[in-house]
Amino acid sequence: MKSTCSICPHACALEEGQKGLCRARVQRGGKVECENYGRVTSMALDPIEKKPFARFHPGSTVLSVGSYGCNLKCPFCQNSDIAAASADDVSFRTVPPEQLADTALALLPRGNIGVAYTYNEPMVGFEYVLESSKTVRARGMKNAAVTNGMICEEPLMELLPYMDAMNIDLKSFSPDVYRKRLGGELETVKNTICLAAQACHVEVTALIVPGMNDSTEEMDLLSGWLADVGPDIPLHITRFFPRYRMTDARPTGIAVLDGLCAAARKHLRYVYRGNC
Numbered sequence: 001m002k003s004t005c006s007i008c009p010h011a012c013a014l015e016e017g018q019k020g021l022c023r024a025r026v027q028r029g030g031k032v033e034c035e036n037y038g039r040v041t042s043m044a045l046d047p048i049e050k051k052p053f054a055r056f057h058p059g060s061t062v063l064s065v066g067s068y069g070c071n072l073k074c075p076f077c078q079n080s081d082i083a084a085a086s087a088d089d090v091s092f093r094t095v096p097p098e099q100l101a102d103t104a105l106a107l108l109p110r111g112n113i114g115v116a117y118t119y120n121e122p123m124v125g126f127e128y129v130l131e132s133s134k135t136v137r138a139r140g141m142k143n144a145a146v147t148n149g150m151i152c153e154e155p156l157m158e159l160l161p162y163m164d165a166m167n168i169d170l171k172s173f174s175p176d177v178y179r180k181r182l183g184g185e186l187e188t189v190k191n192t193i194c195l196a197a198q199a200c201h202v203e204v205t206a207l208i209v210p211g212m213n214d215s216t217e218e219m220d221l222l223s224g225w226l227a228d229v230g231p232d233i234p235l236h237i238t239r240f241f242p243r244y245r246m247t248d249a250r251p252t253g254i255a256v257l258d259g260l261c262a263a264a265r266k267h268l269r270y271v272y273r274g275n276c
Helices: 097-106 122-138 153-162 175-182 186-197 216-229 254-264
Strands: 025-028 031-034 042-047 061-066 112-117 142-147 165-169 201-208 235-239 271-274
Touching: 031 122, 061 097, 097 112, 097 122, 112 122, 122 142, 122 153, 153 186, 165 186, 175 186, 186 201, 186 216, 201 216, 201 254, 216 235, 216 254, 235 254, 254 271
Parallel strands: 061 112, 112 142, 142 165, 165 201, 201 235, 235 271
Antiparallel strands: 025 031, 042 061
16 A cells, blocks of 8 residues: 655655655655665764855854755756765765764864754655754754755644754746756745744755856846845855756856846845855
């Protein structure tokens, strides 16, 4: 009998032992769960600005942790070695939530404020992020997530009480681009931004890919909508470099980024140009 995953809008209906589109969730015993629970592929103490967060504890560091899998199929993925991977493709070590929280606590003398769930798409490992967030919060530290925003409302609302900050990718303001090129839903991402902004500190990142989302008209729409959610939400406009299945594409031009930043500043107070 098939079971349906309830974490993201793909709603993968899975047979026993079958993995979902994200490669990280699997049906076992009639229940869909994250196969990547506690399987850490990447861990580093990063500057908070690298996530990027510009207005959340600037100057601090955060223990960044990632696993494998993602529920989008972006051809320009910057971390495809883990995001577009399954368990057989990566090396990992098992880090239970208690161990993760203890590691973060031990790094307090180095300016660490807590844990950031990042590198791959953290929400495909929802159960691990939720349990780790509870444990980290109990230690008096902070939780942050760097996410594509493709998560259903019910699990998001379960997680938000334990989140202090989220950086959410808004990869395009076109429903067609999301559906046809990225394998996602724009309205789901917009809803994630709206709900998260009511619960924690939110910053938004727009990676500008030539020919996909680099028009000033689209940026005007995107930043105008974001200003309606909150004019103080920081927007990071970042530069695409050839990666994954787009190695033959050109990097985003600096002049293009400058023009898009100028367009966004008509609506938003905090606009940052990154990755140059």
